Ligand SMILES: Nc1ncnc2c1ncn2[C@@H]1O[C@H](COP(=O)(O)OP(=O)(O)OP(=O)(O)O)[C@@H](O)[C@H]1O
């Protein structure tokens with residue numbers, strides 16, 4: 001049976017770019033015609049909000065899928081377009097959403113010895129439907145994060161190009177090692193994605209350069225092309241658009257996202 005590539009985000013600090021990159025990667029993959037499923041596994045539900053997927057309270061979310069109340073086949077939803085057009089939904093793009101109630105998953109996952117494998121098992125019925133699955137995660141060590149790592153083929157660590165991001169990167173790499181040594185994930189590291197790098201014209205600022213050098217020392221040969229500091233990313237998410245839809249003249253901002261897709265699907 002063909003199986004999709006499952007990518008899970010790992011960053012043990014807030015504000016490292018997990019949601020922004022999950023969102024942009026999902027929209028971009030879908031726009032290239034790839035059947036794509038995004039999963040919001042962070043009880044803050046930012047990804048669900050940015051994609052403007054609103055779920056009536058009696059409809060299933062990731063919580064019900066994890067619990068096994070419902071098959072994952074009945075818990076993914078199309079993503080609306082933000083435009084006045086005849087297409088009500090974005091082609092090829094779907095979401096398993098969550099809301100605050102996902103916090104409850106922590107308790108029952110804690111009681112299962114197989115919790116790291118649970119999401120992987122739950123997603124299996126969806127494998128024939130998608131080429132790409134990307135999972136947004138919480139910023140803290142948790143059973144939700146563990147089950148998202150257990151479902152992954154590839155792991156992406158975004159890290160803000162700042163002291164906080166460097167600390168988060170070191171902790172994330174150490175956590176990944178620990179998970180691997182306990183056989184909780186077999187996933188390969190896709191790379192480290194520097195987030196909010198500051199450029200002046202064609203060069204990094206002195207501070208960005210120093211921080212990028214540190215990131216390179218921590219993870220030699222794993223560092224991917226950075227996401228530059230720019231208001232357009234925030235605006236794209238707030239308006240539920242891609243960067244190209246928002247500001248076609250700045251479509252070069254999408255290059256690091258395309259680069260990630262090229263690495264995932266050479
Ligand atoms: N290229 C960018 N330049 C500047 N700010 C950005 C850029 N991309 C995203 N942001 C902003 O950075 C903040 C953190 O991004 P994001 O929400 O993706 O991180 P996160 O790791 O998901 O954080 P959280 O811990 O809240 O889940 C957000 O306010 C977002 O709007």
Ligand SMILES: [Mg+2]
Nearest residue numbers: 018019042046
């Ligand atoms: Mg987030």
